[in-house]
Amino acid sequence: MKKLLALLLAVMLLVPAFAMAENVIKIGVFEPSTGDNGAGGKQEILGIEYANSLKPTVTVGGEEYSVELVIEDNQSLTDKAISAAQSLVSKDVAVVLGSYGSGVSMAGGDVFAEAGVPAIGVSCTNPNVTLLCDYYWRICFLDPFQGTVMANFAKELGATKAYVLTMLGEDYGVGLGKYFVDAFKGLGGEVVEENFTEGTSDFAAYINNAVSNGCDVVFAPCATTYAALIIDQAAAQGVPFPLLAGDTWENSAILNAAKGKDIKVYCSTFFDENDDAAAAAEFVSGFKAWLNADSSKMTNNGGNDIVAAVSALGFDAYNVALAAIEAAGSADSAAIAEALPGVTYEGVTGAIAFDDVGDAKKDMAYIKFANPETGAFDFVKTQSVGQ
Amino acid sequence: MFNTLLPYLLAGISVGGQYALIAVGYTLVYGILRLINFAHGDIFTAAGFFMIYLTASLPIGISIPLVIILTVILGFTVERVAYKPLRSAPRMSIMISAIGVSYLLQNLMWYLTGGLAKQYPVLPGLSQTIRIGSATTKVVTIVTPILTILLVFALVTLINKTKIGMAMRAVSKDFETSQLMGIKINNVISVTFIIGSAMAAVGSLLYFTNYTAVTPTVGAMPGLKAFVAAVFGGIGSIPGAMIGALIIGICENLIKAAGWTAFSDAFTFALLIVVLLFRPTGLFGEKVTDKV
Numbered sequence: 204m205k206k207l208l209a210l211l212l213a214v215m216l217l218v219p220a221f222a223m224a225e226n227v228i229k230i231g232v233f234e235p236s237t238g239d240n241g242a243g244g245k246q247e248i249l250g251i252e253y254a255n256s257l258k259p260t261v262t263v264g265g266e267e268y269s270v271e272l273v274i275e276d277n278q279s280l281t282d283k284a285i286s287a288a289q290s291l292v293s294k295d296v297a298v299v300l301g302s303y304g305s306g307v308s309m310a311g312g313d314v315f316a317e318a319g320v321p322a323i324g325v326s327c328t329n330p331n332v333t334l335l336c337d338y339y340w341r342i343c344f345l346d347p348f349q350g351t352v353m354a355n356f357a358k359e360l361g362a363t364k365a366y367v368l369t370m371l372g373e374d375y376g377v378g379l380g381k382y383f384v385d386a387f388k389g390l391g392g393e394v395v396e397e398n399f400t401e402g403t404s405d406f407a408a409y410i411n412n413a414v415s416n417g418c419d420v421v422f423a424p425c426a427t428t429y430a431a432l433i434i435d436q437a438a439a440q441g442v443p444f445p446l447l448a449g450d451t452w453e454n455s456a457i458l459n460a461a462k463g464k465d466i467k468v469y470c471s472t473f474f475d476e477n478d479d480a481a482a483a484a485e486f487v488s489g490f491k492a493w494l495n496a497d498s499s500k501m502t503n504n505g506g507n508d509i510v511a512a513v514s515a516l517g518f519d520a521y522n523v524a525l526a527a528i529e530a531a532g533s534a535d536s537a538a539i540a541e542a543l544p545g546v547t548y549e550g551v552t553g554a555i556a557f558d559d560v561g562d563a564k565k566d567m568a569y570i571k572f573a574n575p576e577t578g579a580f581d582f583v584k585t586q587s588v589g590q
Numbered sequence: 591m592f593n594t595l596l597p598y599l600l601a602g603i604s605v606g607g608q609y610a611l612i613a614v615g616y617t618l619v620y621g622i623l624r625l626i627n628f629a630h631g632d633i634f635t636a637a638g639f640f641m642i643y644l645t646a647s648l649p650i651g652i653s654i655p656l657v658i659i660l661t662v663i664l665g666f667t668v669e670r671v672a673y674k675p676l677r678s679a680p681r682m683s684i685m686i687s688a689i690g691v692s693y694l695l696q697n698l699m700w701y702l703t704g705g706l707a708k709q710y711p712v713l714p715g716l717s718q719t720i721r722i723g724s725a726t727t728k729v730v731t732i733v734t735p736i737l738t739i740l741l742v743f744a745l746v747t748l749i750n751k752t753k754i755g756m757a758m759r760a761v762s763k764d765f766e767t768s769q770l771m772g773i774k775i776n777n778v779i780s781v782t783f784i785i786g787s788a789m790a791a792v793g794s795l796l797y798f799t800n801y802t803a804v805t806p807t808v809g810a811m812p813g814l815k816a817f818v819a820a821v822f823g824g825i826g827s828i829p830g831a832m833i834g835a836l837i838i839g840i841c842e843n844l845i846k847a848a849g850w851t852a853f854s855d856a857f858t859f860a861l862l863i864v865v866l867l868f869r870p871t872g873l874f875g876e877k878v879t880d881k882v
Binding site: 236237238239241242245278371397398399400402403404405406407408409411412414415427428431432435436438439440441456459460 | 594597598601605700704705706707709719725726727728797800801802803805807808810811812842843846847849851852854855
């Protein structure tokens with residue numbers, strides 16, 4: 204009996220050893236699926252998972268490797284981000300994708316740099332993500348660009364005085380707010396800036412301040428949790444001016460908050476699901492079918508099959524990672540980090556090529572309007588800025 | 591001048607009223623058990639989630655009483671499971687137990703709800719907007735202070751005029767003696783938690799109608815402010831808790847109106863420190879008399 208047990212245990216020990224023998228390369232997914240940015244993070248993961256379902260293997264040096272996604276939740280918190288990043292590193296991932304949210308990306312960046320694991324930022328738009336970290340690359344546009352785009356758009360809407368509301372200590376919002384302010388002032392506009400603290404629910408006073416200061420547009424880049432409250436309370440006070448924000452607001456939470464209310468909400472984003480380029484159209488129809496086939500995926504997408512820009516970016520990020528692994532010809536992190544800067548890729552969100560800092564050269568933003576009647580995003584225009 | 595301030599005042603009175611309903615729970619429990627029930631803010635959050643999940647399948651008219659009943663059951667269970675066994679333990683132990691329950695509830699909600707903000711259902715009547723003078727606001731803003739005053743008045747009457755109220759007063763004066771006089775202490779304490787939780791449930795209905803996103807940690811800040819309000823008004827005093835909450839709600843909004851938005855929370859707590867320096871027992875607190 205004892206011998207049998209020993210044999211059984213020995214076999215059990217061998218099984219994982221056999222599994223190891225198969226060629227597996229791990230890609231870390233560093234995203235929030237809970238907390239303030241959880242809704243957006245989940246959509247980004249969906250894009251990555253969809254890409255993985257289409258291309259589950261990669262050829263490295265003539266050998267077929269299967270790709271395993273290792274998903275870690277950074278909870279939208281900078282302190283939790285560090286332990287999530289460490290957990291990915293300890294699980295021996297070759298390359299990391301993510302995160303939604305610039306603050307958590309910066310927090311995790313140090314851990315990845317120390318371990319020598321390259322990270323590809325999906326929708327983190329703060330310049331410092333790549334600037335302060337040699338192991339971070341990024342496939343989306345940056346906040347100085349996005350802030351300027353929205354300032355130009357505000358001007359086109361006829362605004363002369365903007366109310367800018369950001370959350371204290373949030374890298375993404377404070378950064379984007381600053382670039383908007385600079386650009387809007389540069390265009391001859393006036394600005395009133397205010398902050399709220401984490402955990403605020405009562406935005407009535409902020410809306411009042413915007414009204415009493417005579418502002419005719421609000422720019423409030425912040426997490427969707429707060430955005431929903433701001434929209435709801437602005438609608439309750441019947442404000443006449445439009446609310447503008449950056450890429451985080453392109454989310455079902457915003458549509459739900461604005462639905463059926465007398466309010467105008469605009470945001471800039473990376474991708475439009477009605478893009479008629481062949482690659483984008485194929486991605487959109489394929490992704491919708493993939494979502495509709497599984498109700499739990501539909502729930503993670505916010506309960507509908509609207510394709511979020513961050514899902515498209517997640518899809519591109521995964522493919523960029525595969526291209527880098529193939530270019531490196533190795534499953535080793537150091538080799539991938541070396542190959543990444545030279546990777547070019549024709550993605551569904553546009554062509555991706557990296558500059559010296561590690562940012563994709565992207566110069567077009569899509570502006571969308573949250574239609575309160577249909578509960579969907581209407582495409583307004585694409586906007587780029589000439590320097 | 592008045593026209594510019596009116597919307598701030600309305601928002602302040604409304605949020606103050608909602609703090610008051612939570613503060614009553616703190617002050618009642620403190621009055622009887624000398625315990626700061628740290629889990630109270632989380633019970634308030636749980637009431638918000640109950641509403642969201644119940645209205646998903648039931649009409650609002652049935653959901654509202656069910657929410658109050660479920661919240662009461664939760665408050666009652668917390669007391670029976672986490673506080674009652676520690677009745678004769680040092681006061682510090684029961685306080686730590688309260689902090690533990692608070693984190694347990696928060697993490698449970700985090701786990702069960704998936705950690706994302708959920709949209710609170712629209713309550714017909716309360717969610718509509720109305721115009722008052724120069725301000726446009728939700729009906730709930732007007733309903734809150736009226737409902738709060740009515741509930742507090744009813745509660746004070748209950749405590750002063752009924753048998754259970756008399757028992758509560760006796761227990762808060764002297765724990766052991768009232769036990770010797772034949773008061774069933776556990777029943778009195780349970781009733782305290784039931785009333786406190788029911789008030790928190792009503793408070794959550796009003797609060798989330800105004801601020802429509804519910805997350806597992808949403809109760810932390812209002813809970814903390816309600817606690818400050820209870821101490822500010824004199825912990826143990828019910829009218830004190832209400833007045834303290836209204837003052838905090840209004841001050842908070844006026845500070846934001848003055849443009850110091852980043853400091854509005856800091857101000858709330860600074861105000862508490864100043865009041866405690868000059869009146870250590872709060873605005874309406876009873877004088878501490880040491881009995882020998």
